[in-house]
Amino acid sequence: MSTQSLRRTVIPAPVPRPSAPDGSGGPGTTAASVGQERQERPGKATARSRAWTRLVDAVREAGRYTTTAEAERVTRIVLSALGGHVVGDERVALAQALPPEAARVVASQIPVTRPQTAAEFVDGVAARIEGATPATARWDVSSVLSVLPELVGDDLIDRVLRELPPGYALLFGKAELVPPAAR
Template structure:
């Protein structure tokens, strides 16, 4: 791998600056710009969701991830949607980007209910678990700044789904 000093010109191709995948669980914390180049990015995301939600199989974690990301894709718009898709592995980006924007914003509870309606046999409680299992793994993947921008677009209540405290404005 080429090491650059502040006085070195940029490498001829971006691929020369991409680090090798890290060993172990820390692989999921790659810089978002670099992760899209790794074929394992989607698998790492699914593994993180599987661990977060304690799903018994990778297939179940993948199904939950697709449902939640497709629901989210309809509610995040503009630059935040583009940046979110860019920061995620390619397969996740396709799921987000393929959604038609929702006609109205859903409250966090309505969002969870919409995920329950998309998931066979789900209850509001299991859907909340699924949503939190997926959304809570996104901040380390895409960065806290982008999550903050996404949350600013959404109605109050979503922060908890992303694993953040929801602070009420001082009144």
């Protein structure tokens, strides 16, 4: 066998098209060509974006945020904090019920080693938001968590609440029902 017959043909990997930070597709592309490219690839990605947009819009309305970007930022922060506290089957069910963008935020969190009270949870969110106070963080947390029952269903939220320490129900916009004392 000659060395020529052993030579491999190397096929270069495709070079990704540059993309500008604004999502326009980069230099040399027009908004029309990017829009056309997106229209040619409809399907789950489009539906997922709509579900995420509906979630962020609901948070924006509930929290009376002035911009969608602010509502999206708060949504990501609160869901990431929640993701560390919801574990097991409830975590899986919650991730499956949320839009994929939100599911990734929840599911990517490492579970906490010690459950936090609702007040500690709010304080933890306040630490993640620049300039937040416990009062503004409580507003942010409630703005996100209160839209989840309508999105994922009351039954799932009730299951999640049973796994969390007392005090979280109000953050989800639900009454905290205390079981009667044993006699």
